[in-house]
Amino acid sequence: MTPPARRALHRDLRAAADLVGCVRDGESLASALPRLGAAWDGAARGAAQALSFDALRGLGRASALLAALHPKRIKPAALDNLLRVSIALATAPEPPYPAHTLVSEAVQACALHPGTRAARGLVNALLRRLLNERDALLRQVLADDEARWNHPRWWIERLRAAYPDDWQTILEQDQRRAPLTLRVNVRQGSRDAYLERLRAQGLDAAAPAELPQALVLQRAVPVQQLPGFDDGAVSVQDGAAQRAAALLAARHGMRVLDACAAPGGKTAHIAELTDVELLALDHDAGRAERIGQTLQRLRLPAAQVRVADAASPASWWDGRAFDRILLDAPCSASGIVRRHPDIRWLRHDRDIDALARRQRELLDALWPLLAPGGRLLYATCSVFPEEGALQAADFARRHPDALAWAAPGQILPGTEPEQDGFFYALFAKPAAA
Numbered sequence: 001m002t003p004p005a006r007r008a009l010h011r012d013l014r015a016a017a018d019l020v021g022c023v024r025d026g027e028s029l030a031s032a033l034p035r036l037g038a039a040w041d042g043a044a045r046g047a048a049q050a051l052s053f054d055a056l057r058g059l060g061r062a063s064a065l066l067a068a069l070h071p072k073r074i075k076p077a078a079l080d081n082l083l084r085v086s087i088a089l090a091t092a093p094e095p096p097y098p099a100h101t102l103v104s105e106a107v108q109a110c111a112l113h114p115g116t117r118a119a120r121g122l123v124n125a126l127l128r129r130l131l132n133e134r135d136a137l138l139r140q141v142l143a144d145d146e147a148r149w150n151h152p153r154w155w156i157e158r159l160r161a162a163y164p165d166d167w168q169t170i171l172e173q174d175q176r177r178a179p180l181t182l183r184v185n186v187r188q189g190s191r192d193a194y195l196e197r198l199r200a201q202g203l204d205a206a207a208p209a210e211l212p213q214a215l216v217l218q219r220a221v222p223v224q225q226l227p228g229f230d231d232g233a234v235s236v237q238d239g240a241a242q243r244a245a246a247l248l249a250a251r252h253g254m255r256v257l258d259a260c261a262a263p264g265g266k267t268a269h270i271a272e273l274t275d276v277e278l279l280a281l282d283h284d285a286g287r288a289e290r291i292g293q294t295l296q297r298l299r300l301p302a303a304q305v306r307v308a309d310a311a312s313p314a315s316w317w318d319g320r321a322f323d324r325i326l327l328d329a330p331c332s333a334s335g336i337v338r339r340h341p342d343i344r345w346l347r348h349d350r351d352i353d354a355l356a357r358r359q360r361e362l363l364d365a366l367w368p369l370l371a372p373g374g375r376l377l378y379a380t381c382s383v384f385p386e387e388g389a390l391q392a393a394d395f396a397r398r399h400p401d402a403l404a405w406a407a408p409g410q411i412l413p414g415t416e417p418e419q420d421g422f423f424y425a426l427f428a429k430p431a432a433a
Helices: 006-024 029-039 042-057 059-069 077-090 099-112 117-132 134-141 145-149 153-162 167-174 191-200 243-248 265-273 285-297 349-369 389-398
Strands: 181-184 214-217 234-236 255-258 277-282 304-307 322-328 370-380 403-411 422-428
Touching: 006 029, 006 042, 006 077, 006 099, 029 042, 042 059, 042 077, 059 077, 059 117, 059 134, 059 145, 077 099, 077 117, 099 117, 117 134, 145 153, 153 167, 153 349, 181 191, 191 214, 234 265, 243 265, 243 322, 243 370, 243 403, 243 422, 255 265, 265 277, 265 285, 265 322, 277 285, 285 304, 322 349, 349 370, 349 389, 370 389, 389 403, 389 422
Parallel strands: 255 277, 255 322, 277 304, 322 370
Antiparallel strands: 181 214, 181 234, 370 422, 403 422
């Protein structure tokens, strides 16, 4: 993203601080950005989002530094958030602006909020001290895991226990910006043909051999700059998520259930590959509406979309078995943190066990709906074993008729550059005698 003009940086800092404040209060950026950004133009929204992403990637470090600079509680929250964002950006491995620029613009940003107007002197003093004592302060705070790795302590401990050899690599990958990975709609043209369309507009991309519809752009651009995006030529979808449709291996005429389908990326991918009788469920009406919008943009055959809880089939199932079931289950989203840096600060340790219970409930409810000879694909965008390998093993113990098929299992973020953290388990039901 092209940085905003210098004269506007203080406004972007204020906006980013407001967004980070929403996350600290428990609201996702996906919810906060459209709500707060309704009055901003596109450039302002983009700048605020980019700065908030960078700040959230450094929030653990910034919080520790602020505590070292000012041990007493900072009030009001608007001032606290502005300081954390400014500190995170100024001490980032690759700061988006020179540190002295961030200090002066943060001081100017104080004037934009009634609760911070009188605090310009404090902000200037704290941030100037940070610059003067940066190395010593960093040595002091980076001894703490939360400050060093910019993840909650419980998250770090879970990864350390689950992946004693890889936990640091996972945390390092979480700090990197994810590439923009596309999925070419093969109903409209080949991947090679779309690659030529990109190159004609000065964009280049890699074509991963193991993902036949994927293109990974060398530099990210807004989707409006992608040729044919509005006409459905291409979608944005992480490489690991693109594995689902191939693993499901639905064939022409089959009855297929996408049990937790919104916003419809995997539903659409199934429809791109073959003509099936497709039912897409989601319990949230607003999110379910996006499934139909996705299919319409891609000019795909309409699926039946229903607002329903997949764990309660009595409320929506017509009694006809499915040949294929995709359960992309609600999860911690711990595998997609590099794309959504707010996730780590929104989750709580207790959430993992609660999500695992929900996943178990969904698996047990959907297995009886699978036809003999059919396949159920269980997926989560998580790296926690409780939502992946342990969940799948527990399901197999409860259902001895579930035959495990070859599937990737746990994919760790960055294993391949275009792939986030994901888990897949594939189960088949024996064919009728």
